[in-house]
Amino acid sequence: MTADRRREHMGVRYRKEFPCSPGAVRAIRDDVAAVARRCDLAEETVQNIRLAVSEAATNSIVHGRARADAQLVVRVNTSADELCIVIADQGHGMLPRDDSPGLGLGLPIMTSLAKRVEVVSPGVDGHTEVHLYFPLEGAQNESSTPRKG
C-alpha cells in the first residue's frame, strides 16, 4: 500500500449498534468484512476477520445478555498500520460459567487469527469490549495464515 493510499484509509470508522441476539452475528461479520475490504486487505485476511468477528460477537451475545434489550456496539477504526475492531457488550466479561453453551474455542480462534486480542472490562460506558487487531498491508501476511490452536 502506498503512503497516500494508507493515509486515505486512516480514520475509516464504523460504529453500529445491534440487538444482542444470535440473528445479529451474520450482519456484524458482513459489515466488518465490508470495512476490511475497503481497506484493501487481502481476501484471505478478510475471511479470517469474518471468522474472528463471528467468534467475538457470539461470545458477546452469550455473555452479554444482561438485559432483555441489551445491545452490542461494534466499532472499527484504523491507525497507520492496523485495523482495530471493537465489539462491546453489556455483560460481565468473558468469565468462565458452568452453563456455557460453547466449547471454549472462541478466544483461541480469535488469538490464532488476529495480530493481537485484548479484552477490556470495563470499557467505554462500563461495557465489556473485545478488541481485535489486524495489520494493514505491509504486515498483513503475519495474520493471513492462522496459527493452529
Added chain:
Amino acid sequence: MSRRVDADSGEEFAVRRVTTGSEVLIELIGELDIAGLDQLLDAARDLSPACNVTMDLSQLTFMDSTGIRAFMTLDLRSRSEQWSLTLKAAQPQVLNVLKVCGFDDRFKMIP
C-alpha cells in the same frame, strides 16, 4: 423403504434432511453460526441405531466454532446411540476452522 424429506430454511442458514432407509443425508446450506445451531440439532433428532448419517457440507460456505460444537455433540450422540456420522465435502473455510481448532482429525470425513 421409506423416504422422507424435511426442509427447514432460515433466512441465513438452511438444513435439508433426506432419509432413505437407514441412510440419512443432512445437507447444510449457507452460513452456520449460533443462530443456526438449534436448527441443525433439530434436523438430527430421532436417528435410529445403526443408521448411517452423512452430513453434506458442500454448500456450507461459512462456519464458526458453533459448527464444531454441533459436530462434537452429534459425534458423541452417534457413539452413545450406535449410529455413524460422516462429514462430506467440507469446503476450504470449514476445513480451516477445524484445523485452527485442532479438530481436523477428530471426525470421519470424506471428500
